[in-house]
Amino acid sequence: xxxxxxxxxxxxxxxxxxxxxxxxxxxxxxxxxxxxxxxxxxxxxxxxxxxxxxxxxxxxxxxxxxxxxxxxxxxxxxxxxxxxxxxxxxxxxxxxxxxxxxxxxxxxxxxxxxxxxxxxxxxxxxxxxxxxxxxxxxxxxxxxxxxxxxxxxxxxxxxxxxxxxxxxxxxxxxxxxxxxxxxxxxxxxxxxxxxxxxxxxxxxxxxxxxxxxxxxx
Ligand SMILES: Nc1ncnc2c1ncn2[C@@H]1O[C@H](COP(=O)(O)OP(=O)(O)OP(=O)(O)O)[C@@H](O)[C@H]1O
Ligand SMILES: [Mg+2]
Numbered sequence: 001x002x003x004x005x006x007x008x009x010x011x012x013x014x015x016x017x018x019x020x021x022x023x024x025x026x027x028x029x030x031x032x033x034x035x036x037x038x039x040x041x042x043x044x045x046x047x048x049x050x051x052x053x054x055x056x057x058x059x060x061x062x063x064x065x066x067x068x069x070x071x072x073x074x075x076x077x078x079x080x081x082x083x084x085x086x087x088x089x090x091x092x093x094x095x096x097x098x099x100x101x102x103x104x105x106x107x108x109x110x111x112x113x114x115x116x117x118x119x120x121x122x123x124x125x126x127x128x129x130x131x132x133x134x135x136x137x138x139x140x141x142x143x144x145x146x147x148x149x150x151x152x153x154x155x156x157x158x159x160x161x162x163x164x165x166x167x168x169x170x171x172x173x174x175x176x177x178x179x180x181x182x183x184x185x186x187x188x189x190x191x192x193x194x195x196x197x198x199x200x201x202x203x204x205x206x207x208x209x210x211x212x213x214x215x216x217x
Contacts, residue, residue, distance in 0.1 A: 001065050002026040003159060003188050004050060004081075009059035010212075011042075011049060019045045020056065021212030027159070031188040034199045036217070037209030043192045044086050046209070047161045050190075051083050079108050082157030086164050086192075088144035092136035097123070097147050100136055104155035122154040123147075125180055141168040149177060153184065160189035166198045178202060 004027040011020040019042040027033065037043050048054050050061070052074025061068045063077055085091045094100040101119035102112075110118065123129045128146050131139065136147060145168050152160070165181065166174040178201045181189075193199050199206075207214040 002028050002062070003031075003064060005060075005062040006050070007060045007062075009046075009049060009056045009061070011045060011054065011056045019212060020049065023059070023213045025207065025214050027188050027190060029187055030204075031190075032186075032202060032204045033188075033190045034203030034206045035190055035192045035209065035214070036199070036206060037192075041209040042212060043209050044163055046214070047083060047163055047190065047192070050161060051078065051081060079104070079155050080157055081159045081161060082152040082155055083161040084149055084152050084163055084165055086167075088141070088148040089137070091148040091151055092144060095135060096132070097128075097134050097136055097139075097150075098132040100147065101132075101150045101154045104151060108155060119150070119154050122150045125153070126150050127176060142170065142173055145169055146173070146177065149180075153180075158187045160184075160186050160191070162189060162191040162193075164192050164194065166193065166195050174198065 006023060006025045009020050009023040012018045035043050049056055052068060052071065068074055092100050094103060098119055101122055102115040105115035105118045106112065120129065123132055126146050126149060128150065131143060131147060136144065139147060149165065166177055169177060178198060181202060191202055206217045208217045
């Protein structure tokens, strides 16, 4: 059984621009999909569809063998499927880094002490413990990227949707993030990246966005 199965997905933004058209994609256990494609081809849109942030006009979304259609359905999997947004400013909204990274664990039912412990451990793994009391919106772009990643990993999701994880990171920091993700026990992920070294290090399958669909390449 596929972990995530999309069939015949079509989606247009309200301005009428048809971005996805009859798209099908299966994410199986162990898949580390590198999703390629030119700017504006709908890669980010596809990840938002999987998470239920936007709804397709046509098509079926099946996650862990169940059909997902309503907000109630998608709510169930937001802790299990962790999404790193392309824009870090969409991910960070608390007044300190530590609060942002503890937010997911608290929301999932941990008490304050456990959530803080988990958040601190995650920050440490990513080498950014020193940022814990900073105001997220005042961080540099690269610092925001790592903190955003920490907010996702602190929830210990089983599946990751990664929208350009190493974007804006210098070589050394990019390598650190790749090595943290390689050690992370994800059941599967879909990763978008334009950076060759990230794609090569983190993918065991490649798909390309083309004309509103994804082709295995
Ligand atoms: N909220 C929106 N309203 C209208 N059009 C949108 C919206 N978001 C994205 N689009 C358009 O939909 C298309 C696909 O956008 P998307 O962000 O999915 O592309 P992408 O493949 O992730 O691109 P990039 O590589 O630049 O991140 C683009 O033409 C974009 O302009
Ligand atoms: Mg994008």
